[in-house]
Amino acid sequence: MSGRRPARRAGVVGVTLATLLSxxxxxxxxLAMLLLGLWVAGALWSSVQAINATARDSYARAEALFETRLDRIERRDGTPLSPATYAALRRDGMAVSPLVAGELTLAGSAAGEAPLRLLGIDPLTLPGTSPLARRTGDAASLRDWLLPPHRLRAAPDVADAARRDPRLPPVEVDPGLPPATLVTDIGVAQRLLGLAGPTRLVIAPEAPAELPDALMRIPARQLASPGQLADSFHLNLTAMGLLALVVGLFIVHAALGLALEQRLGLLRTLRALGVPGRTLVVALGLELLTLGLVGAGLGILGGVLLARLLLPDVAASLASLYDSHVGTRLALPWHFWLGGVAIILGGLASAGAGLLWRVARLDVLALGHAQAWRARLGGLLRRQAWAGGALIMLAAGLGGWLWLTGDRQLVAGFVMVTAALLGVTLWLPAWLAGSWRLAARLGRRRALWAWALADLQLQLPRLQLPMMALLLALATNLGVSSMVGGFRLTFLDWLDQRLLADLYLHPEAERHDALQAWLADQPEVATLLPARHAEATLLDAAAQSAAPVALFGIRPAAVLRAHWPLRLPAAERDAAWQALAAGEVFVNEQLANRYRRRPGDTLTLRGADGRRHRLSIAAIYPDYGNPRPEVVMPVARLTRVFAAPPGSLGVVLRDAPGSRRQRLDALVTRLAARFGPATAESAIDQQALKADATRVFERTFAITRALDALTLGVAALALLTTLLAQAGTRRAQLAPLWALGVSRRRLVGVQCLQLTGTALGTALLALPLGLALAWALVAVINVAAFGWRLPLHLFPLQLLVTLGLAVLVAGLAALLPAWRLWRMPPRQLLQEFAAT
Amino acid sequence: MLQLTDVAKSYPTPQGPLFVLDGIDLHLAPGESLALMGESGSGKSTLLHLAAGLDVPDRGEIHFHERALSALDEPARADLRRRHLGLVFQQFHLVPSLAVIDNLTLQARLADREDPDWTDHLLERLGLTGLEQRYPEQLSGGQQQRLAIGRALAPRPDLLLADEPTGNLDEAAADRVLALLHELIHESRCALLMVTHSARVAAPLDRCLRLHYGRLEPGEP
Known part of the structure; x- marks a missing residue:
């Protein structure tokens, strides 16, 4: 801005803006604090949006793939289809098309790298409604496809790797394919996968087919991969991103407030020099816009980098939880970038609008007086406390309604949580001011104590925003930690209950019965737990709808009855097992919640053969991690009534001296000798299964924990930056005390105590809020989002950790300003004193 | 140039309105200098704020160059201040984040009247040459007040309104600043309305009036 010639003509707005920015x-x-706030808020929000956008892109591509638009025909016993079956169906006039699906590991893949999904199609018979059939529709491309060396279409993320594999035909990139998918001619696919016939047949949903009894038709709508539950997962992610955005905006709000308060004198001078109030507001608005655009750019860039880091974990979670495949490369549409800028600018506008409004309303003669500014702030704090109280009442009312009605609506749950978080946050300054007044009354005889508390009241306008951010972060940390900790306990306990067998075998169908008979004769085996799966359709008369449901057959042996978890009091469990044996069924919690069923209610199922079965519910059982509704009945009945194909065999070993591992190994060795290595290789040790399930669990909550930790980090940054920004003003307030004979050591101590005490007061309010949040997550949001309910576990240690975290965050934030004060030469303090 | 007619101003108090100015009539001709004296709380600063259009009277009229300030809205009053008035405060009110040169030219640039020759002249006369890139906090109290005077004169205003311009300075520094102020006022043919409680400060001015209990009386410096 400096320079004397020539005269500058920048206009009133330009000169005002340049003066404000100076x-x-x-x-x-x-400035760094403002940009940091915008950066972290934008980065956390954008990372979640980038992940969601990539997932949506993957879902859209998966839905566009022909598989989810065609009905599928498979054998009821799960065995592969033969070419003869396909030929017979075509001869009978059915428009079926053969399909090969399998997993292919590319040559040169790193160890542990996931195999790709290879699909082999026959373009001549594939129904024309399939997008893939349209792509191979012209004569030239059809010829290339059918004749050697054939063609292979690859999803963009795997095209380069596919080109390096010499076994594969020439590769064409197909952006329409879902991640990690290859499509080629059926003959090529059979050769690559070592198969003799198609794995399944597909048929257009509208095409008629009179199938023989051995085959069943699975409608296309049952095959859609990303369902309501995956959507809920993304909604949860969005909620976490929104929370991080709000916490980041607290920093922005604090920084803007501080920057404005420190420029009150400047604003007055500018008004006195002839800058109209409206021009001042316009210039401040332009300043906000400039900062917002820079912050949005930084935030979105940071978000994309963060999303790149988190995406593999999220993709793994979605694959293991919902069987939804999401690419591990970001796919960001144009509206992601525009939406990111809009939400960051919107957030900045919400943080800055109040300040602009106050500048516009304040009288020019009162503008420069911090007292007038603070007097208005006092009124604002009172209104804030009232609004906070009203929001807390709303949250309590919603909580009571959800509790009494038993209705678990996701939106109501989120509104309740948001109202509670916002309400308590708005109420925080009133809580802190009240606590300080009480403390001042108790210690009014001690001068330094009285000064420290009076000084805190003066600091409240500046401290309130970072403390609000800290409150939100602490409460979220406590709520989410309690939920995840409780989930872990319950899940591990449930795994112990469900995985009773020491060994699980998945034999080929033709060897199932022989293997079962052989195992029953082995001396190590105490109990055999055979299990089978089948599919049926649940007819819901109330909703006039039909939905797929999984059927699970178990053998209710004594060991299983003793451990199988049921949502029933202990005294009623025996009766429930007797009812199961007598023809009733158990249903999982997901089914009970989704279709509002209780023990004693009935279900109507339609089997694959079209017959209807009316079944009475004996009990409900928890079924964590399973997105599908499920019905349990004795395996014998499932085989008889629903023609369930052979499934797995669980082996429970006898209690005997010696190592369990050695006895298990001995049994598997004999099994390999008797039935061949393929059957033995299908054996899975219970401990390996548990380790796998626990790994999936930990990965599922990886992003939750990451966002949670980042939010807490953001709150710490908010506090630190506020303290640093106001360090100069603080020194001017502390210098007179120093001049009056309070040593620098004591001043540093008082400052640290003031801050940690305030953080502790904030944490005390965060405790009930965090517990309420944990309840809401466990009892409302999880039930609505995932379909299962968890018992609420309280961890006293977690409460202590929350208090400790508050003190740690405040202590760390206070460290740098305190150190600076400690190192300040007396001459500078003297100058501060002279200036005051 | 400046005409106040029957101007009154009150502030609300729990005991009812407190009149700080009542029936004020005042006239200031172009190039004339007038000292406004009075005790603390006599309403001197209030009168200055009204003349600057920073506040509005309860009663009466203020005309500047034949234009009634009451007929102007807030942006128009701001425009008048920017182009025709210069303000000097006791507390200087310099912009701490701007260098000396930018502080000096601030109002001139706002009024789109920056004149590099006049700026150079002011810098030299104010004794600030060589200090252009310093910040206000790096200047002495006298230098800061000289800079504030220069900022007010940079757009060549018709009227300079000064509120205790030497109140924060020691006697010697005050004398130097005042001498300079009078010289520059003459050079720029600008009128001056100065609020002060010091007879010594008021003495060199053309006229002197005294505010007493909200009313104007002829005064002696």
């Missing part, structure tokens, strides 16, 4: 040149810390 403040940041002298206070770069405040």
């Amino acid at each position: 403040h940041y040149r002298r206070h770069p810390g405040q």
Whole structure:
């Protein structure tokens, strides 16, 4: 801005804006704090949006793939289809098309790298409604497809790797394919996968087919991969991203407030020099816009980098939880970038609008007086407390309604949580001011104590925003930690109950019965737990709808009856097992919640053969991690009534001296000798299964934990940056005390105590809020989003950790300003004193 | 140039309105200098704020160059301040984040009246040459007040309104600043309305009036 010639003609707005911005040149810390707030808020929000956008892109591509638009025909016993079956169906006039699906590991893949999904199609018979059939529709491309060396279409993320595999035909990139998918001619696919015939047949949903009894038709709508539950997962992610955005905006709000308060004198001078109030507001608005655009750019860039880091974990979670395949490369549409800028600018506008409104309303003669500014702030705090109280009442009312009605609506749950978080946050300044007044009354005889508390009241306008951010972060940390900790306990306990067998075998169908008979004769085996799966359709008369449901057959042996978890009091469990044996069924919690069923209610199932079965529910059982509704009945009945193909065999070993591992190995060795290595290789040790399930669990919550930790980090940054930004003003307030004979050591101590005490007061309010949040997550949001309910576990240690975290965050934030004060030469303090 | 007619101003108090100015009539001709004296709380600063259009009277009229300030809205009053008035405060009110040169030219640039020759002249006369890139906090109290005077004169205003311009300075520094102020006022043919409680400060001015209990009386410096 400096320079004397020639005369500059920048207009009133330009000169005003340049003068306002010059403040940041002298206070770069405040500018850094503002941009940091925008950056973290934008980065966390954008990362979640980038992940969601990539997932949506993957779902859209998966839905566009022909598989999800065609009905599938498979054998009821699960065995592969023969070419003869296909030929017979075609001869009978059915428009079926053969399909090969399998997993292929590319040559040169790193160890542990996931195999790709290879699909082999016959373009001549594939129904024309399939997008893939349209792509191979012209004569030239059809010829290339059918004749050697054939063609292979690859999803963009795997095209390069596919080109390096010499076994594969020439590769064409197909952006329409879902991630990690290859499509080629059926003959090529059979050769690559070592198969003799098609794995399944597909048929257009509208095409008629009179199938023989051995085959069943699975409608296309049952095959859609990303369902309501995956959507809920993304909604949860969005909620976490929104929370991080709000916490980041607290920093922005604090920084803007500080920058404005420090420029009150400047605003007055500018008004006195002839800048109209409206021009001042316009210039401040332009300043906000400039900062917002820079912050949005930084935030979105940071978000994309963060999303790249988190995406593999999220993709793994979605694959293991919902069988939804999401690419591990970001796919960001144009509206992601525009939406990111809009939400960050919107957030900045919401943080800055109040300040602009106050500048516009304040009288020019009162503008420069911090007292007038603070007097208005006092009124604002009172209104804030009232609004907070009203929101807390709303949250309590919603909580009571959800509790009494037993209705678990996701939106109501989120509204309740948001109202509670916002309400308590708005109420925090009133809580802190009240606590300080009480403490001041108790210790009014001690001068330094009285000063420290009176000083805190003066600091409240500046401290309130970072403390609000800290409150939100602490409460979320406590709520989410309690939920995840409780989930872990319950899940591990449930695994112990469900995985009773020491060994699980998945033999080929033709060897199932022989293997079962052989195992029953082995001396190590105490109990055999055979299990089978089948599919049926649940007819819901109330909703006039039909939906797929999984059927699970178990053998209710004594060991299983003793451990199988049921949502029933202990005294009623025997009766429930007797009812199961007598023809009733158990249903999982997902089915009970989704279709509002209780023990004693009935279900109507339609089997694959079209017959209807009316079944009475004996009990409900928890079924964590399973997105599908499920019905349990004795395996014998499932085989008889629903023609369930052979499934797995669980082997429970006898209690005997010696190592369990050795006895298990001995049994598997004999099994390999008797039935061949393929059957033995299908054996899975219970401990390996548990380790696998626990790994999936940990990965599922990886992103939740990451966002949670980042939010807490953001709150700590908010506090630190506020303290640094106001360090100069604080020194001017502390200098007179120093001049009056309070040593620098004591001043540093008082400052640290003030801050940690305030953080502790904030944490005390965060405890009930965090517990309420944990309840809401466990009892409302999880039930609505995932379909299962968890018992609420309280961890006293977690409460202590929350208090400790508050003190740690405040202590760390206070460290740098305190150190600076400690190192300040007396001459500088003397100058501060002279200035006051 | 400046005409106040029957101007009154009150502030609300729990005991009812407190009149700080009542029936004020005042006239200031172009190039004339007038000292406004009075005790603390006599309403001197209030009168200055009204003349600057920073506040509005309860009663009466204020005309500047034949234009009634009451007929102007807030942006128009701001425009008048920017182009025709210069303000000097006791507390200087410099912009701490701007260098000396930018502080000096701030109002001139706002009024789109920056004149590099006049700026150079002011810098030299104010004794600030060589200090252009310093910040206000790096200047002495006298230098800061000289800079504030220069900022007010940079757009060549018709009227300079000064509120205790030497109140924060020691006697010697005050004398130097005042001498300079009078010289520059003459050079720029600008009128001056100065609020002060010091007879010594008021003495060199053309006229002197005294505010007493909200009313104007002829005064002696």
